[in-house]
Amino acid sequence: MFIKLYTAMCRFLFFMTVATVFFCSCQPSSNQPAAAAPETVQPAAETPVARGAYLVGIMGCHDCHSPKRMGPQGPELIPELLLSGHPANAALPAPASGLTANGWVALSADLTTAVGPWGQTYAANITSDPTGIGNWTEDQFRKALTEGKFKGLDNARPILPPMPWQNYRNIRDEDLKAIFAYLKSTRPVSNVVPEAKIAAAPAAQSKGS
Numbered sequence: 001m002f003i004k005l006y007t008a009m010c011r012f013l014f015f016m017t018v019a020t021v022f023f024c025s026c027q028p029s030s031n032q033p034a035a036a037a038p039e040t041v042q043p044a045a046e047t048p049v050a051r052g053a054y055l056v057g058i059m060g061c062h063d064c065h066s067p068k069r070m071g072p073q074g075p076e077l078i079p080e081l082l083l084s085g086h087p088a089n090a091a092l093p094a095p096a097s098g099l100t101a102n103g104w105v106a107l108s109a110d111l112t113t114a115v116g117p118w119g120q121t122y123a124a125n126i127t128s129d130p131t132g133i134g135n136w137t138e139d140q141f142r143k144a145l146t147e148g149k150f151k152g153l154d155n156a157r158p159i160l161p162p163m164p165w166q167n168y169r170n171i172r173d174e175d176l177k178a179i180f181a182y183l184k185s186t187r188p189v190s191n192v193v194p195e196a197k198i199a200a201a202p203a204a205q206s207k208g209s
C-alpha cells in the first residue's frame with residue numbers, strides 16, 4: 001500500500017518536474033524579442049560624439065580644463081568657456097614662496113593651474129579652436145593621452161602633473177576616438193594658454209655631484 005502510494009507520488013513529482021522544465025524552457029523564447037529589443041536599439045542611438053561628451057564628463061576633464069567662476073555653491077563651470085584651459089588673461093598673484101620646498105602642491109581656485117615640484121603647469125585648451133586641438137590629428141591625441149607626449153609629438157617633452165595621462169594610457173581605442181570626435185565638435189574658444197614653467201629636476205642635479 002505504502003509502496004504504491006510512494007511510487008505514485010514519485011511519478012507525480014517527476015511529471016511536475018518535467019512539466020516545469022518544459023514550461024520554463026518555453027518562457028524565455030517567447031519573451032526574448034521584447035527583452036532584447038532595447039539593447040539592440042540603444043548603442044545605435046549613441047553617436048561617437050555623444051559618447052565622447054559622456055566620457056569627458058565622467059573622466060573629470062572639466063575639473064582642470066574648464067575655467068570656473070565662484071557661485072553661491074562654490075566653483076561652477078562657465079558654459080561658453082568649457083575645456084578652453086587656463087585663461088590667458090587670468091591675473092593670478094604668484095604662489096607663496098617656499099610652498100613647494102615645504103612639500104606642498106597648490107592649485108588655483110578654478111583648478112586650471114598647479115604649482116608643484118615639477119614647476120607650474122597650465123591646463124591646455126582642448127576645444128576645437130586652432131589654439132586648442134583644432135589642428136591635431138587623432139594620432140597626436142593618442143600620443144598625448146596614452147604616452148604623455150606634449151602636443152602629441154614624438155620628440156616633445158613629457159606632459160607634466162597634474163594631467164593624469166597615466167590613468168588614460170589603457171583607454172580603449174574606440175573610447176579615445178569618441179573623446180577626440182567630441183573635442184573636435186566643441187565650440188572653438190581662442191585662448192593661448194601660458195607656457196609651463198618647468199623646474200630643474202632635483203634628481204638630475206644631485207646625480208652629477
Ligand code: HEC
Pocket residue numbers: 055056059060061062063064065112114121122123124126141144145149150151152158159160161162163164168179196
Ligand atoms: C587634474 C587635472 C587634469 C585632468 C583631470 C585632466 N587634465 Fe589634461 N592637462 C592638465 C594639465 C595641467 C595639462 C598641461 C600639462 C603640461 O603642460 O605638461 C594637461 C594637458 C592635456 C593635454 C595635452 C595638451 C597639449 O597641448 O599637449 C591633453 C590632450 C589633455 N590634457 C586632455 C585631457 C583630457 C581629454 C582629459 C579627460 C579625459 C584631461 N586632460 C584631464 C590637467 C588635467
